Amino acid sequence: MDVVYLALTVFLxxxxxxxxxxxxxxxxxxxxxxxxxxxVKADARDRADRERRRWRAERRxxxxxxxxxxxxxxxxxxxxxxxxxxxxQSTAVYGGGVERWRGLALEVxxxxxxxxxxxRIIRAESGGNPRAFNASSRCSGLLQLHPCWWDGRWSFDPxxxxxxxxxxxxxxxxxxxxxxxxx
Numbered sequence: 001m002d003v004v005y006l007a008l009t010v011f012l013x014x015x016x017x018x019x020x021x022x023x024x025x026x027x028x029x030x031x032x033x034x035x036x037x038x039x040v041k042a043d044a045r046d047r048a049d050r051e052r053r054r055w056r057a058e059r060r061x062x063x064x065x066x067x068x069x070x071x072x073x074x075x076x077x078x079x080x081x082x083x084x085x086x087x088x089q090s091t092a093v094y095g096g097g098v099e100r101w102r103g104l105a106l107e108v109x110x111x112x113x114x115x116x117x118x119x120r121i122i123r124a125e126s127g128g129n130p131r132a133f134n135a136s137s138r139c140s141g142l143l144q145l146h147p148c149w150w151d152g153r154w155s156f157d158p159x160x161x162x163x164x165x166x167x168x169x170x171x172x173x174x175x176x177x178x179x180x181x182x183x
Contacts, residue, residue, distance in 0.1 A: 073114060083159035098128040108166040121180045130161040143168040
């Protein structure tokens with residue numbers, strides 16, 4: 001071993017250029033852990049993008065529903081204002097009280113024999129107010145016709161006294177007086 005050491009020492013002192021060891025270049029690339037980290041981050045970004053798109057779509061849906069509800073409320077208010085204006089007009093034309101509906105009832109087809117019962121029902125149901133509305137049952141108008149008549153079967157404005165009496169006559173012919181609880 002001393003001989004090898006001595007030879008190496010001599011060689012190094014006599015060699016003007018120092019020895020260098022130049023290994024072959026090593027390919028430096030992402031390790032398996034690094035690739036996995038990138039994949040996890042990409043998945044997280046994709047999930048975040050999907051959630052962001054889903055959230056934005058939900059916000060748009062909610063905004064559309066709000067706008068639709070607002071438009072429906074505005075339409076209902078406008079319809080109520082128009083109905084109130086028509087009812088006020090009818091009050092000016094037909095006068096006050098239940099008896100004021102006698103002439104109109106005869107015009108739309110009620111018989112003279114049916115008038116006492118009809119006027120009693122009008123008095124009990126709406127007090128002669130063509131704008132009467134029962135919020136719990138949604139019955140409307142002079143005869144307090146249920147929505148199944150004025151919105152389901154026939155499409156008419158129940159707050160219009162002429163239409164209310166005309167369609168009330170149809171209801172009476174279909175169901176008799178039993179259509180009104182107050183009979």
